Amino acid sequence: MSDFTKASEYENLFDPRLYLETYFHLGSGSLADDFLRFTLSNFHKAFTSGSVKGTTLIDIGTAPSIYQLLSACEYFEDITVTWYTTRELQELQKWINKDPGAFDWSSVVKHVCELEGKSGMLKKKEKKLREKIKQVLQCDVSKNNPLAPKMQEADCLISTVCLEAACRNQDSYKTALKNLSTLLKPEGHLLMAGDLGANYYEVGSNKVFSLSVNEAFLRNVVSESGYCVRELVSFGKPEDAGYENSDYEGFYFIHAQKC
Numbered sequence: 001m002s003d004f005t006k007a008s009e010y011e012n013l014f015d016p017r018l019y020l021e022t023y024f025h026l027g028s029g030s031l032a033d034d035f036l037r038f039t040l041s042n043f044h045k046a047f048t049s050g051s052v053k054g055t056t057l058i059d060i061g062t063a064p065s066i067y068q069l070l071s072a073c074e075y076f077e078d079i080t081v082t083w084y085t086t087r088e089l090q091e092l093q094k095w096i097n098k099d100p101g102a103f104d105w106s107s108v109v110k111h112v113c114e115l116e117g118k119s120g121m122l123k124k125k126e127k128k129l130r131e132k133i134k135q136v137l138q139c140d141v142s143k144n145n146p147l148a149p150k151m152q153e154a155d156c157l158i159s160t161v162c163l164e165a166a167c168r169n170q171d172s173y174k175t176a177l178k179n180l181s182t183l184l185k186p187e188g189h190l191l192m193a194g195d196l197g198a199n200y201y202e203v204g205s206n207k208v209f210s211l212s213v214n215e216a217f218l219r220n221v222v223s224e225s226g227y228c229v230r231e232l233v234s235f236g237k238p239e240d241a242g243y244e245n246s247d248y249e250g251f252y253f254i255h256a257q258k259c
């Protein structure tokens, strides 16, 4: 088996619009309600703590989502968003271009505005994020330079639910993390969030691959790939959670710095 998920596999199995409709209406009772509340609150805390500073930020594997950038856009002037498959890019572009057919992120944007004490500022927040997105680049974490042929180093890298999707085994996860470090300035920050213990999640009737990771693995692999772990927090799946569209056990959020 290949070490990395092929783009063609993603194109076939992962319908980006269905993914968004299934998981990203906050408050709809999907398993992602817990994920979004946990992840958005950790991004909010990381940025408001003042420890994650800089001008440039790259989000690895952005498309088709934008929730992971809603706090970051208050702190970074120059944001690069990235995509791996054209279907996902098209969905992201719709939101960037304010296309009437774009996914409606308002439940998620509203939640972040509330975290920031700025209820009712939804439109302003979306406008700010659109203005801060300066580049949309293709990205492949299996490459030594994931943004090739572009070369750039940022103050901060974000990645949500991406390496677990891209990497088919623990060795390739480590390779990907090392590849990502070429995009970070010395002492630059890495913020990642994702599922713990998930082997798959469903998008429609398709089961999409996820590499099952746990906290011990994450701490080790991040440390062994050239980063110092600053914080690793997790959320365990509630016992009464009856979600059947993934076998996840919880979620993680990690803040590390390039050593």
Ligand SMILES: C[S@@+](CC[C@H](N)C(=O)[O-])C[C@H]1O[C@@H](n2cnc3c(N)ncnc32)[C@H](O)[C@@H]1O
Residues within 6 Å of the ligand: 004, 005, 010, 060, 061, 062, 063, 064, 065, 068, 083, 084, 085, 088, 139, 140, 141, 142, 159, 160, 161, 162, 163, 165, 166, 167
């Ligand atoms: C579950 S989606 C997550 C998307 C988004 N980051 C989010 O949080 O909703 C997994 C993402 O990993 C991307 N991906 C898979 N293999 C990749 C690779 N080799 N390089 C970069 N991204 C990859 C997919 O294209 C997809 O966008």
